[in-house]
Amino acid sequence: MTAPRPDLAPDASLSRDDMEALQREIADAAVFEDDFAFDPATLGDPLATATSDADPPIVVGVDQSFLRNEEGDFDRALSAVVAMQGGEVIERVHAVTPLEIPYIPGLLSFREGRPILDALEALTVDPDLVLFDGSGRIHFRQAGIATHMGVVRDVPSIGVAKSLLCGAPDGETENLPAGSRVPIEANSRVDAPDGTLIGYAVQTRQYDSPDRYINPLYVSPGHRVGPETAADVALALASSYKLPDPVRLADQYATEAKRSVAE
Numbered sequence: 039m040t041a042p043r044p045d046l047a048p049d050a051s052l053s054r055d056d057m058e059a060l061q062r063e064i065a066d067a068a069v070f071e072d073d074f075a076f077d078p079a080t081l082g083d084p085l086a087t088a089t090s091d092a093d094p095p096i097v098v099g100v101d102q103s104f105l106r107n108e109e110g111d112f113d114r115a116l117s118a119v120v121a122m123q124g125g126e127v128i129e130r131v132h133a134v135t136p137l138e139i140p141y142i143p144g145l146l147s148f149r150e151g152r153p154i155l156d157a158l159e160a161l162t163v164d165p166d167l168v169l170f171d172g173s174g175r176i177h178f179r180q181a182g183i184a185t186h187m188g189v190v191r192d193v194p195s196i197g198v199a200k201s202l203l204c205g206a207p208d209g210e211t212e213n214l215p216a217g218s219r220v221p222i223e224a225n226s227r228v229d230a231p232d233g234t235l236i237g238y239a240v241q242t243r244q245y246d247s248p249d250r251y252i253n254p255l256y257v258s259p260g261h262r263v264g265p266e267t268a269a270d271v272a273l274a275l276a277s278s279y280k281l282p283d284p285v286r287l288a289d290q291y292a293t294e295a296k297r298s299v300a301e
Contacts, residue, residue: 042190042191042192043064043067043189043190043192044190046060046063046064046067046186046189046190047151047155047190048147048148048151048152048186049148050138050139050148050149050152051138052148054142054145057145057148058144058145058179061144061145061177061179061180061181061186062179062181062229064181064185064186064189065175065179065180065181065185065229067189068175068180068181068185068188068189068260068261069261069262070175070180070259070261070263070264070265071259071262071263071264072262072263072264072267073194073262073263074166074167074194074262074263075166076092076095076166076167077092077095078267078270078271078274079274080094080095081095081097081167081271081274081275093123094123094124095123095166095167096121096122096123096128096163096164096165096166096167097121097122097123097165097166097167097168097169097275097284098119098120098121098122098158098161098165098167098168098169098284099119099120099122099168099169099171099282099283099284099285099286099287099288100117100118100119100154100157100158100168100169100170100171100187100285100288101117101118101171101285101288101289101291101292102115102116102117102118102150102153102154102171102292103115103116103118103292103293103295103296104116104137104296105134105296105299105300112137113136113137114134114135114136114137115134115135115136115137115149115150115152115153116132116133116134116153116292116295116296116299117132117133117134117150117153117154117156117157117292118130118132118157118288118289118291118292118295119131119132119154119157119158119160119161119288120284120287120288120291121161121163121165122283122284122287123163125277125283127287128163129161129162129163130291131157131160131161132153132157132291132292132295133153133154133156133157133160134153134299135152135153135156137149143203144177144178144179144203146172146173146182146183147181147182147183147186147187150183151183151186151187151190154170154183154187155187155190155191158187158191165193166193166194167193167194167195167196167263167271168184168187168188168191168193168194168195168196168260169184169195169196169198169271169272169275169282169284169285170183170184170187170195170196170197170198170260170285171198171199171200171285171288171289172184172197172198172199173185173197173199173203173256173258174188174195174196174197174237174258174259174260174261174268175197175236175237175258175259175260175265176197176199176202176203176204176205176222176236176237176256176258177203177204177228177258178203178204178227178228178229179228179229180228180229180230180236182197182199182203182258182260183197184196184197184198184258184259184260184261185197185259185260185261187260188260188261188262189261192261192262193261193262194260194261194262194263195259195260195261195262195263196257196258196259196260196263196268196271196272197237197256197257197258197259197260197268198255198256198257198272198281198282198285199255199256199257199258200253200255200256201256202222202239202256203256204225204227204228205222205223205224205225205227205228205236205237206222206223206225207220207221207222207223207239208220208221208222208223209221211239211253211254212251212253213244213251214239214241214244214251214254215241215244216241216242216243216244217241217273218240218241218254219238219239219240219241219269219273220238220239220254221235221237221238222235222236222237222238222239222256222258223235223236224236235265236258236265237256237257237258237259237265237268237269238256238257238258238265238266238268238269239254239255239256239257240254240255240256240257240269240272240273241254241255242254242255242272242273242276242279242280242281242282243276243279243280252280255272255280255281257269257271257272
């Protein structure tokens with residue numbers, strides 16, 4: 039097991055070149071294979087956890103929202119964190135910090151990482167697994183927000199993105215049946231040998247109609263989780279909706295917390 043790396047925490051004062059260099063260091067420190075103590079097969083099966091002698095793993099979802107100032111400009115990021123165990127919400131926390139840099143593709147963790155780390159620090163429970171609304175290894179330098187936060191905290195983590203940042207699908211990704219997965223491989227836009235498996239397009243839900251379809255999620259390992267397990271987890275935790283429940287509920291809580299802060 040690796041150790042937490044607070045020295046790799048996001049620093050928005052760095053130059054772009056230094057941020058990208060830090061991401062390459064994070065990718066080198068990341069573990070893109072399974073390294074955890076719980077049984078992932080129990081995550082989406084309440085009966086399995088109910089009959090097990092071990093406590094169900096604590097799975098945390100993380101999502102972000104943004105707050106405007108009096109001039110109408112976004113000036114703060116809000117990170118919402120929802121912890122679940124055995125399919126039930128056991129804790130919700132959030133944190134707000136100023137936005138220090140604009141949105142730059144590939145450098146999301148430097149814009150949004152501080153409130154995420156603050157919110158995770160506020161949890162009274164220790165996560166066994168964290169799911170982020172964002173990328174993990176599917177990233178130009180193999181260090182999306184799920185990888186960055188996972189390495190800093192040394193917690194198993196998965197990135198669940200709604201769009202493909204980089205890499206190339208090894209197959210068609212439109213109108214896939216539910217339960218399908220298509221490998222995402224590194225290409226010239228990724229700091230990895232061409233063809234390296236960096237994640238999956240995962241079809242968690244699909245309409246039963248030829249006239250419309252749901253796009254897949256792009257799921258990738260963040261830290262201490264392999265790509266196959268990351269896809270398995272996304273499918274197991276998407277109980278009734280497209281998004282895995284921890285991320286979906288974090289999204290809902292982000293909206294609720296945003297209203298409470300604004301008031």
